[in-house]
Amino acid sequence: xxxxxxxxxxxxxxxxxxxxxxxxxxxxxxxxxxxxxxxxxxxxxxxxxxxxxxxxxxxxxxxxxxxxxxxxxxxxxxxxxxxxxxxxxxxxxxxxxxxxxxxxxxxxxxxxxxxxxxxxxxxxxxxxxxxxxxxxxxxxxxxxxxxxxxxxxxxxxxxxxxxxxxxxxxxxxxxxxxxxxxxxxxxxxxxxxxxxxxxxxxxxxxxxxxxxxxxxxxxxxxxxxxxxxxxxxxxxxxxxxxxxxxxxxxxxxxxxxxxxxxxxxxxxxxxxxxxxxxxxxxxxxxxxxxxxxxxxxxxxxxxxxxxxxxxxxxxxxxxxxxxxxxxxxxxxxxxxxxxxxxxxxxxxxxxxxxxxxxxxxxxxxxxxxxxxxxxxxxxxxxxxxxxxxxxxxxxxxxxxxxxxxxxxxxxxxxxxxxxxxxxxxxxxxxxxxxxxxxxxxxxxxxxxxxxxxxxxxxxxxxxxxxxxxxxxxxxxxxxxx
Amino acid sequence: xxxxxxxxxxxxxxxxxxxxxxxxxxxxxxxxxxxxxxxxxxxxxxxxxxxxxxxxxxxxxxxxxxxxxxxxxxxxxxxxxxxxxxxxxxxxxxxxxxxxxxxxxxxxxxxxxxxxxxxxxxxxxxxxxxxxxxxxxxxxxxxxxxxxxxxxxxxxxxxxxxxxxxxxxxxxxxxxxxxxxxxxxxxxxxxxxxxxxxxxxxxxxxxxxxxxxxxxxxxxxxxxxxxxxxxxxxxxxxxxxxxxxxxxxxxxxxxxxxxxxxxxxxxxxxxxxxxxxxxxxxxxxxxxxxxxxxxxxxxxxxxxxxxxxxxxxxxxxxxxxxxxxxxxxxxxxxxxxxxxxxxxxxxxxxxxxxxxxxxxxxxxxxxxxxxxxxxxxxxxxxxxxxxxxxxxxxxxxxxxxxxxxxxxxxxxxxxxxxxxxxxxxxxxxxxxxxxxxxxxxxxx
Numbered sequence: 001x002x003x004x005x006x007x008x009x010x011x012x013x014x015x016x017x018x019x020x021x022x023x024x025x026x027x028x029x030x031x032x033x034x035x036x037x038x039x040x041x042x043x044x045x046x047x048x049x050x051x052x053x054x055x056x057x058x059x060x061x062x063x064x065x066x067x068x069x070x071x072x073x074x075x076x077x078x079x080x081x082x083x084x085x086x087x088x089x090x091x092x093x094x095x096x097x098x099x100x101x102x103x104x105x106x107x108x109x110x111x112x113x114x115x116x117x118x119x120x121x122x123x124x125x126x127x128x129x130x131x132x133x134x135x136x137x138x139x140x141x142x143x144x145x146x147x148x149x150x151x152x153x154x155x156x157x158x159x160x161x162x163x164x165x166x167x168x169x170x171x172x173x174x175x176x177x178x179x180x181x182x183x184x185x186x187x188x189x190x191x192x193x194x195x196x197x198x199x200x201x202x203x204x205x206x207x208x209x210x211x212x213x214x215x216x217x218x219x220x221x222x223x224x225x226x227x228x229x230x231x232x233x234x235x236x237x238x239x240x241x242x243x244x245x246x247x248x249x250x251x252x253x254x255x256x257x258x259x260x261x262x263x264x265x266x267x268x269x270x271x272x273x274x275x276x277x278x279x280x281x282x283x284x285x286x287x288x289x290x291x292x293x294x295x296x297x298x299x300x301x302x303x304x305x306x307x308x309x310x311x312x313x314x315x316x317x318x319x320x321x322x323x324x325x326x327x328x329x330x331x332x333x334x335x336x337x338x339x340x341x342x343x344x345x346x347x348x349x350x351x352x353x354x355x356x357x358x359x360x361x362x363x364x365x366x367x368x369x370x371x372x373x374x375x376x377x378x379x380x381x382x383x384x385x386x387x388x389x390x391x392x393x394x395x396x397x398x399x400x401x402x403x404x405x406x407x408x409x410x411x412x413x414x415x416x417x418x419x420x421x422x423x424x425x426x427x428x429x430x431x432x433x434x435x436x437x438x439x440x441x442x443x444x445x446x447x448x449x450x451x452x453x454x455x456x457x458x459x460x461x462x463x464x465x466x467x468x469x470x471x472x473x474x475x476x477x478x479x480x481x
Numbered sequence: 482x483x484x485x486x487x488x489x490x491x492x493x494x495x496x497x498x499x500x501x502x503x504x505x506x507x508x509x510x511x512x513x514x515x516x517x518x519x520x521x522x523x524x525x526x527x528x529x530x531x532x533x534x535x536x537x538x539x540x541x542x543x544x545x546x547x548x549x550x551x552x553x554x555x556x557x558x559x560x561x562x563x564x565x566x567x568x569x570x571x572x573x574x575x576x577x578x579x580x581x582x583x584x585x586x587x588x589x590x591x592x593x594x595x596x597x598x599x600x601x602x603x604x605x606x607x608x609x610x611x612x613x614x615x616x617x618x619x620x621x622x623x624x625x626x627x628x629x630x631x632x633x634x635x636x637x638x639x640x641x642x643x644x645x646x647x648x649x650x651x652x653x654x655x656x657x658x659x660x661x662x663x664x665x666x667x668x669x670x671x672x673x674x675x676x677x678x679x680x681x682x683x684x685x686x687x688x689x690x691x692x693x694x695x696x697x698x699x700x701x702x703x704x705x706x707x708x709x710x711x712x713x714x715x716x717x718x719x720x721x722x723x724x725x726x727x728x729x730x731x732x733x734x735x736x737x738x739x740x741x742x743x744x745x746x747x748x749x750x751x752x753x754x755x756x757x758x759x760x761x762x763x764x765x766x767x768x769x770x771x772x773x774x775x776x777x778x779x780x781x782x783x784x785x786x787x788x789x790x791x792x793x794x795x796x797x798x799x800x801x802x803x804x805x806x807x808x809x810x811x812x813x814x815x816x817x818x819x820x821x822x823x824x825x826x827x828x829x830x831x832x833x834x835x836x837x838x839x840x841x842x843x844x845x846x847x848x849x850x851x852x853x854x855x856x857x858x859x860x861x862x863x864x865x866x867x868x869x870x871x872x873x874x875x876x877x878x879x880x881x882x883x884x885x886x887x888x889x890x891x892x893x894x895x896x897x898x899x900x901x902x903x904x905x906x907x908x909x910x911x912x913x914x915x916x917x918x919x920x921x922x923x924x925x
Contacts (some may be wrong), residue, residue, distance in 0.1 A: 041580040043545070046571070048564075051534065064530030068555045081531040084605055085517070092609045094525040121579040129580065139514050143731040179732035184743065186732045186846050265522050267662070268623035268654045271838070276855040301795050356526045391841040391874075393853040398874045400851045402843055420844055422876065424925050455652070456532075456626035456902035479844030481878040 005052075005158045009074045012054050013160060016083040019056035021099060022186035023159035024075070025309055026052045027351040031151030034121065038138070038144055044121065047151075051351035054078040058086040060096030066352045073235055076461065089235035094337070099334040104162030105313055111170040112299050113202025113446070121338065127208045131355030134212045135178040137219035140226060142186075143179040146215070148172070148206065149198075163311040171302065172205040173198035173460070176215045186417060188220035189404050191215075192243040193387035197445045198461070199300050219406055231406050231478035233419035237381035238474040239374065242444035244403055245466035246386040250451070252427040253285075253292055254462070255446055256396035257319055259330025259338055260357040270453045271394025274427065275469055278338055283325040284452055286431030291365040292320040294329060294343045301446025301463035303360040310355055312344035319343075319362075323432075331357050349458035356454050361441035361463040362444075367437025374436045374470055377479065381409035382476055384421050392427075400424040420479030430471055438467030484556040486513040486631045493537055494635045499566050501637060502637045503541075504732060506587050508636040510538040510766030513554075514906050516628035517605055525703075526611055531605075534905070535631075537565065538766055541572050546582035548572045586790035586800075590766045591639035596762065600647030600670035601814055602627045610743040612651060615678050619685070621847060623653030630906050639767030642646075644671070644843065648906070651677070654856065655684050660871050661691035664710070664836050664856040668691070668898045687857060693868030696860040700873075702920040704831030706824050706861075707882075709895040709913040714837040714852065716812050716911050718879065719752070722845050724777050725807025726786040730796065732807045735848040738781055744848070744880045747782040747887040753777060754787070755813035760898055760910035763802070765789075769804030777809060812911040817890025819917060826864040827889060827917055832873075833859040835865070843876050851876040851924075874925040882918055889917040 009024050016022060031047040036043040043257035051068035052073060063086035065078030070082040150172045157165040176191040191197055191214055199205055240248060260266060275283065296304050296314040307313050312332050319327045328334075330342030334357055349354040375383070388404030406421030407414050445465035452459050490511045497509055513535035520527045535554045550568045554561045603611050611624045627649035634642045646668055656662040664708065665687075667680045707715075708782055718735065728734035738744040753774045756763040763771045769790065776784045787807040793800035819827055832854070840852035860867045878884075891914040898910035 007796055036580075040584075041582045042547065044547070044575070044579050045549040045551065046568075047551040048568070049536070050551065053530075054560070055530075059484070063529070065529070066530065066532040068534055068553055068556065071557065071560075078531070078533075081605075085519075085529045085531065088606045088607050089526040089529055092524075092526050093569055094522055094527050094612055120578055121575050122580075125578075125580050143733070145675075168506075180733055184738070184846075186737065188733070188845075207487045253630065263522070264622060265520070265527055267522070268652065268664070269658065272660075352532045352534055354530065357527075388852070389843055391839045391843075391851050391853070392840050393872055393874070394855055394870075395872075398853065398872070400843065400874060400876065401925070402841075407622070409672070422843055426925075452903065455515075456518050456906075457905060479847055479849065481844075481847040481849060 005156050006074060007161065008024060008052065008070065008231055009158050011072035012075050012079035015078040016056055019083055021056055023055045023102060023157065023163060024052055025055065025239045025331055025351065026156045028154040029151065029350065031149065033149045034124050034128060036132050036146045039129055041125065046456050051352060052063050053295060054082050056082040056086050058083065060089065061086050061089050061093040061100065062097065063089065064354050081212055099161055101310060101336055102159060102161065103165065105307055105311040107165045107307040107313060109167040111200040113204065114450035115202045115204040116374050117203065118180050121201055125420065130212055130346055131176055131215045134215035135176060135219040138223050140180045140182055140223050141178050142181045142220055145177040145311065147175040151474060157309065157311055158320040161418065165307050165311055167306055169200060170202055171198060171200050174211065176211065176218055176220045178222040180226050182226040187222050189218045189225065190386060191218055192446060195448050195450055196243050196246060196446045198302050199447050200302055200304055225419045226403065227320035228417045228419040229405060229474060230480060231418040233477040235473050237378045238471045239381055239383040239409065239474060240269065240469055241383065241385035242466045242468060243386050244384055245364065245469055246446045246464040247362055247390055247401060247463050248357065249391045249466060250462065251390060252396060252430065253397055254329065254359040254362045256427065257329045258357045259328045259334035259340060259342055260451050262328065263334060263337055266453065269455050271390040274395045274397050277338055279325055280328060281326060284432065285320050285325045285428060286323045287434040288323045288438045289367055289434050290320055290431055291318060293318050293363050293365055295363050296362055298445065298465065299417050301361045302446045302461045302463060302467050303463040305449065308317065308346045309348050310346045312346065314344040321422060326466060329357055329359060335369065347460055349460050353458045358460050359451060359462045364467065365466040366440045366443045366467045368439055369436045370439055371442050371468055374468065375409055375414055376412040378409045378470065379411060382421065383407045383409060383414060384479055389422065397426050399427065421476060422478065423474050423476045425474055433472040434469060435472045436470040440467060442468040482855050483515065484533065489535060489556065490633045491674065493554065493561050493565050495694050496562050496570065497539055499595055500635055502565060504543055506542040506740055508540045508571050508588055508767035509634065512536055512905055513631040514628060516529060516626055516906055517608060519608055519625040521613060522622045524616055524619060526609055540566065540767060541576065541643060542585060542587050543576055546576040546579050546583060547582040548579065548583050548904040559901065569855065570825050584791050584795040586794040586829040587771050587886065588636045588640065588790065588879050589638050593640065594642045594764060596644050597798045598631055598646040598670060601672060602647060602649055603672050606859065613672065615681055620656040622652060622656065623651065625651050626902065626906060630908055632908060634764050634768040636767055642762065642764040642768060643887045650900060657688060657691055662856050663687040666900065682857040690859055690866055691857055691869045695869050695871050696867060697871045698873055698923055700924050702922055704828055704901055705834055705918045706828045706915060707834045707918060708915045709897060711834045711837045712916060713897045714840050716913065717840065718850060719812060720808035722842060724809055724895045726788045727792045727807055729786060735842065735845045736783065741796045746778060746884045749779045749817060749890055750781055750883050751815040753778045754811055755807050756811050757906055758811050758813055758896060758910065758912045761811055761908040765802060769802040780881065804909040810909060814913050816861045816894050816914050819889040821893045821894050824891065824915060825861055826860050829864060832870060833861050848877065848879040850879060871922045874923045875921055877922045882921065886918050886920050887916060891915040
């Protein structure tokens with residue numbers, strides 16, 4: 001092992017002899033975060049984190065002790081603390097687990113990178129300052145912000161039954177933002193919504209020429225929105241670009257399919273689900289065009305990995321096939337509790353939180369409709385892109401989402417730009433009205449580092465890839481008091 | 482051996498400040514905790530364990546350069562001294578490559594403070610029994626947490642602050658088979674089995690209101706009594722695109738129209754950032770103190786905004802000790818005249834809102850927020866509870882909810898302690914009344 005975690009496992013095992021099984025899960029994180037605002041330095045931050053979660057099993061019950069003290073003594077104390085917690089729960093555990101939920105897996109995973117050497121801070125800031133300049137296309141732009149975040153996560157897992165896992169995730173995120181004002185109208189435009197541009201990879205992701213061109217477009221669109229009418233109210237066909245499909249899939253498909261929500265674990269915080277255990281195999285979630293996959297194997301998508309954090313090897317699975325719900329987003333633990341089929345998705349935000357059911361990469365498979373054909377087939381519609389608002393009920397039924405940028409579709413053509421576009425609906429009705437799925441030429445992958453869930457609370461990386469999609473008969477509306 | 486966090490902070494802070502070279506300045510923030518978590522579902526333990534952690538933030542200034550470092554600490558002073566020394570060395574190598582910081586604000590504050598609150602917490606080996614046994618018979622779901630939390634700050638001007646508290650929180654909901662639930666919590670420093678049992682008894686009684694036929698509302702405008710718990714979700718929007726000075730000047734605040742006199746809140750609505758409510762320290766990560774009480778909105782008009790030293794430097798105004806994010810901390814909404822006991826009578830016919838869920842801006846510039854009702858929201862007719870409502874989406878401008886449509890504010894206020902645990906157990910809380918609103922817009 002790179003960090004001699006096996007030696008620490010021996011120390012923990014010696015300290016907690018009453019445990020029938022022990023596992024260690026180490027997570028080391030390094031990150032850099034550079035921000036420019038209005039063409040000047042704003043922030044430069046470096047971060048470092050390192051620690052280990054010791055997990056013990058006693059009579060079918062798991063408990064944990066998490067510590068940043070990586071000495072044998074520190075890990076032994078954490079093991080004893082975990083042992084105390086496991087013993088205290090005797091007779092009150094939600095399930096009696098066996099070691100089938102802690103497989104003795106061996107896995108190695110590292111993000112594929114084409115450019116492994118980093119760029120110097122002055123080089124990165126030169127780009128960020130240029131990006132601010134490109135965003136400021138007129139005096140009506142009152143604020144510009146450009147951000148780059150780059151980091152690395154190293155995971156290691158060992159256990160007394162032989163798990164041996166090492167994974168290294170390299171990622172980069174960027175954000176470009178322009179705020180424009182004319183009189184009382186203020187509009188914000190970003191590159192693909194708040195933190196939507198986060199991907200796995202190396203420094204090749206910092207494609208400065210493309211990003212400068214995108215910054216200019218964002219600035220122009222922010223100013224364009226100042227003169228646009230507010231989005232009209234009414235029902236029409238809604239076309240969503242992939243950077244909004246990310247949010248739509250995440251909130252109205254991903255979360256309701258998490259088995260821990262269906263089992264009730266999240267009822268006190270994030271919420272339950274309108275999906276019931278009995279729905280798997282028969283429930284019509286969406287139209288026949290809807291095919292949703294859990295796919296941790298997509299190169300570059302943010303939540304790709306080789307194994308989850310209890311050692312279950314990851315592979316692609318279809319969750320919704322031709323509109324029918326066939327599989328849930330549930331880990332080995334949730335599968336044991338529910339008897340349902342699941343995936344390898346028990347993940348944690350870091351060493352200081354226990355893994356729970358998470359989304360990973362959740363994608364909508366491409367269809368066959370070209371973008372032009374999709375728009376050409378719509379008599380009365382609206383296209384929306386880049387998320388700016390998201391809200392959904394605790395069962396994941398009634399949602400309301402907003403976008404930064406809208407364009408009306410009239411008689412098969414994209415016409416005028418509208419500002420403050422919002423839409424709302426009910427998840428199953430919305431997805432059953434999925435009327436067109438774009439072909440692979442419209443397909444794009446995005447990711448966000450900010451999916452929140454769990455008690456204690458955790459944020460985690462998720463990736464979502466989707467083609468452009470059209471939904472019939474959606475209630476849309478604009479802003480204003 | 483458990484880490485003595487105070488000695489640990491003194492050790493790493495002293496080292497970091499002593500390592501500074503001539504011309505260098507630094508501010509040091511510190512957060513630490515030792516926490517026992519027990520997550521439960523259906524009255525049974527889902528996950529339990531302990532987390533011990535501490536981390537240090539160092540902001541360094543030299544000439545016109547500014548750089549921040551965040552370092553997780555091991556708890557072992559020898560190891561951590563090496564980590565901190567390495568982080569400062571690395572920072573020195575990077576700083577010459579950064580652009581100048583035009584709004585560099587180096588703290589000059591040199592005050593000190595030391596606040597420590599001991600608690601009487603549960604023995605760890607007894608936690609499942611003491612928390613879950615009294616809830617027997619309930620479908621009881623949520624999280625118990627307890628332990629010590631510390632926050633500290635120091636800077637090269639001489640400031641040195643320490644805040645330490647030992648607290649517990651049972652954040653729970655109790656569910657009926659019909660999918661309805663009552664949400665509640667029991668929090669404090671000194672655990673009392675009797676007080677906890679009393680809280681659970683109140684929960685059992687409240688469940689009685691939910692075992693009635695569900696009222697399905699049509700979209701439209703309804704009179705609504707918004708409880709302090711529900712209003713706590715709205716208070717988030719005082720910070721997010723909120724009353725920070727920078728956001729107002731740079732187009733991201735929802736309250737630009739209010740600042741420019743085009744909008745106002747109700748003359749019955751006032752709130753302050755008030756650290757006298759005693760749940761979080763008044764110092765920020767750079768060792769700067771905020772005034773104990775800072776009125777933000779008085780009788781519907783902005784009296785002060787939240788101003789960091791950086792913003793103060795940028796715009797030539799005065800800082801009030803805010804952190805860089807310019808969040809409002811320890812919100813205290815001024816009490817009104819409506820007795821809580823008269824709330825249903827004053828509501829007449831409408832919705833009693835116990836909790837909101839998943840709020841977000843639907844139009845920032847119009848201060849318009851959308852969200853859901855959740856848990857035990859009730860339909861009330863002529864001052865009497867009829868039964869639970871089917872959860873509804875609402876979409877309303879705060880200029881209406883807290884402005885033209887605000888009819889009354891309760892006389893009683895409730896201290897709602899922070900329950901978030903992202904990264905760390907977070908300190909803080911708000912002192913809030915309930916409010917009566919005439920014509921809240923329900924949309925779906």
